[in-house]
Amino acid sequence: MKTKLMTAAEAVGRIPNGASLALGGSLFRRQPMAFVHEMVRQDKRDLALLTWATTLATDMLAAAGAVRRWDGIYAGFFRLGLAPNFRRAVEAGEIETHDYSESAMVARFRAKAMGLDFLPNKALLGTGMADKSPGEIKRMTCPFTGKPVLALRAADADFTVLHGYVADEFGNVQWPIVRDSDDIDQMMASASRRLFVSVERIVPHAEIVRRPALTYIPHTLVEGIVHAPRGAYPTATDGFYDEDEKALRDWLDVAREGRSRAWLDENIRPLADHDAYLASQGGEAALSRLDVREREYA
Numbered sequence: 001m002k003t004k005l006m007t008a009a010e011a012v013g014r015i016p017n018g019a020s021l022a023l024g025g026s027l028f029r030r031q032p033m034a035f036v037h038e039m040v041r042q043d044k045r046d047l048a049l050l051t052w053a054t055t056l057a058t059d060m061l062a063a064a065g066a067v068r069r070w071d072g073i074y075a076g077f078f079r080l081g082l083a084p085n086f087r088r089a090v091e092a093g094e095i096e097t098h099d100y101s102e103s104a105m106v107a108r109f110r111a112k113a114m115g116l117d118f119l120p121n122k123a124l125l126g127t128g129m130a131d132k133s134p135g136e137i138k139r140m141t142c143p144f145t146g147k148p149v150l151a152l153r154a155a156d157a158d159f160t161v162l163h164g165y166v167a168d169e170f171g172n173v174q175w176p177i178v179r180d181s182d183d184i185d186q187m188m189a190s191a192s193r194r195l196f197v198s199v200e201r202i203v204p205h206a207e208i209v210r211r212p213a214l215t216y217i218p219h220t221l222v223e224g225i226v227h228a229p230r231g232a233y234p235t236a237t238d239g240f241y242d243e244d245e246k247a248l249r250d251w252l253d254v255a256r257e258g259r260s261r262a263w264l265d266e267n268i269r270p271l272a273d274h275d276a277y278l279a280s281q282g283g284e285a286a287l288s289r290l291d292v293r294e295r296e297y298a
Helices: 009-011 032-043 056-063 082-089 102-113 185-190 206-210 243-254 258-269 274-280 283-290
Strands: 022-023 047-051 066-071 096-099 118-121 135-143 148-153 159-167 197-204 215-217 220-228
Touching: 009 032, 009 056, 022 118, 032 056, 032 159, 032 197, 032 274, 047 056, 056 066, 056 082, 056 243, 056 258, 066 082, 066 102, 102 118, 102 148, 102 185, 159 185, 159 215, 206 243, 243 258, 274 283
Parallel strands: 022 047, 022 159, 047 066, 066 096, 159 197, 197 220
Antiparallel strands: 118 148, 135 148
């Protein structure tokens, strides 16, 4: 095995404008913000995003003018409301949207993970969602029952970026023993072509070997590992820290007023990296208030 450690800048530098990009995380959990901030700094453009339930990551990329297309199950801010920048861009015709139910999006990623071109699904039958995405959804007849089903094209993203818990330098990513699981990050990883994962901690390989059953992304899938403590901030990493609701509300205030691009110009683009961003938010002295103390990797 070879070391796969790199910086977020190096990882994002490998993603060209116009790429399709799967973004991990679910709602306010593990949005890959260290990567997203770096995409803003590098002024990425014309991206086609594939997401699960996305929040800040997609709204920030929409604010930066980086998104041309979105495929996913939800884009908003959960209990805090809608995603203002994303919504405005969709209404203005700047972002093409393709909506899926949860089981339909799972089928797309599962198909790719299985090496298939499509999987059948019935969830979207009788909805307008099927007709809106003819390039990815085709009507077909089940060869066994003769009943109608939908063929969903595999989610074939050029790149995948995730934020995880711990990994060794070789790219073996592990999760804590106690973990919420309302995301499909593991499936996204299995479906990936080129995968970059930021993690809270880098641990010795011996630690991975000691608890092999905790490895949910093996090194064979990973192109690059980025050490990014608080790499999901201001969203949460379960078992490590909770989301910063004040920071999320502050972003929404700026977004609703149409000042997001100016905010990015002031608070993200001039900074060297995610560590500098965390320092601008008060550093560990301020952010430790969000920590979840009962965690597997202390």
